[in-house]
Amino acid sequence: MLGLLCRGCLSRAQSRPSRSFSSLPRKMTRWNSQESCNADAPQENPRVLITGGLGQLGVGLAQMLRNQYGPESVILSDIKKPPAHVYTSGPFVYADVLDYKHLRELIINNRITWLVHYSALLSAVGEANVALARKINITGLHNVLDLALENCLRLFVPSTIGAFGPSSPRDPAPDLCVQRPRTIYGVSKVHGELMGEYLHHKYGLDFRCLRYPGVISVNTPPGGGTTDYAVQIFHDALSTGHHECYLRPDTRLPMMHISDCHRATVEFMQTPECQLSLRTYNIAAMSFTPEELAQEIRKHLPHLKVTYNPDSVRQTIADSWPVRFDDSNARRDWGWAPAFGLEELVEDMLRCVRDKRTREGFPVS
Helix, strand or coil: CCCCCCCCCCCCCCCCCCCCHHHCCCCCCCCCCCCCCCCCCCCCCCCEEEECCCCCCHHHHHHHHHHHHCCCCEEEEECCCCCHHHHHHCCEEECCCCCHHHHHHHHHHCCCCEEEECCCCCHHHHHHCHHHHHHHHHHHHHHHHHHHHHHCCEEECCEEHHHCCCCCCCCCECCCCCCCCCCHHHHHHHHHHHHHHHHHHHHCCEEEEEEECEEECCCCCCCCCCCCHHHHHHHHHHHCCEEEECCCCCCCEEEEEHHHHHHHHHHHHHCCHHHCCCCEEECCCEEECHHHHHHHHHCCCCCCEEEECCCHHHHHHHHCCCCCECCHHHHHHHCCCCCCCHHHHHHHHHHHHHHHHHHCCCCCC
16 A cells, blocks of 8 residues: 655655555654754754745745755745856745646655745736636645655645635635635635645645735736736836826735745744644735825825726625735734834835846836
8 A cells, every 4th residue: 555754753654655645655753743842852944946936035034044044045036047046045946836747856855845936827817818827826736745745845835815706705804704806816725724624634734825815016016916006006106197097095914024924934934833733824914905005105105196087897806805804813823913013114125126126227207
């Protein structure tokens, strides 16, 4: 019979792990059944593989982890050619999440212990190409779930504000409630949450998931998400002085500065499993509307003009999402607390966008 290797097991399977968890013959021992909450216990540094690493989140997370564990400890991967600074900052490899065999080779050859799965098509882009979103967001997810089981990995898969739907509580949305999203992006994220929780309870998979709010960053251009207006507005404010927003001015959504997002992810991954009461947590920092964001920017750039031309697809998506997140469980279980509010976010983004445009030779108003 085929079996899986796992920490805490009394014996090891002698044959190669099964490709699919659906054929596992027995329940796995909990991976961390012998884990202690003793902070003084020696811990080996993780070896991390990040999929979809050239999106909004991967490069920054890789840098934060490399600062803690060393430059060779994190392998960034994607299917796109990275910029030069990514090549020089640490290991980068080509990896397609739909290529199971190649992913497996990467994990085994590099002795990976943590897998961060960022590969996904975002909300608006996914609605424009449902078939591709289903393939990347669901088939790719099942590949990494299988690999995490086979290789006893600590697996992080982000979820999203989009995992909620119009029938969910919106103000605030708790960790556990009705979830009926109406986008393929949201459906795939709920699927991921439930599959990860199921495999944790049945086989002991160390699955961890955070529901990210809208993440605001200067590092990458907007990538097709419904909350991306909150990134584009800073570029427009410092270039043309005019931003056309695709949401109504009163559309309130949860948001977060990218440095808070990275820090939450790292702290969550470092938390001993015995402290976690859930496998999926909300995390929150602030909640604002496009008009409130524009007003805060005008404190620094009074000339900013914002017009509103709601896009029916993105507005419908936003209207189905929570207004605020309840993240009290994350604050209680592993000490989550944001550092950036709206005022701090605007000051930092204006400074970073101005510096970026200056370095690249673009005019700044």
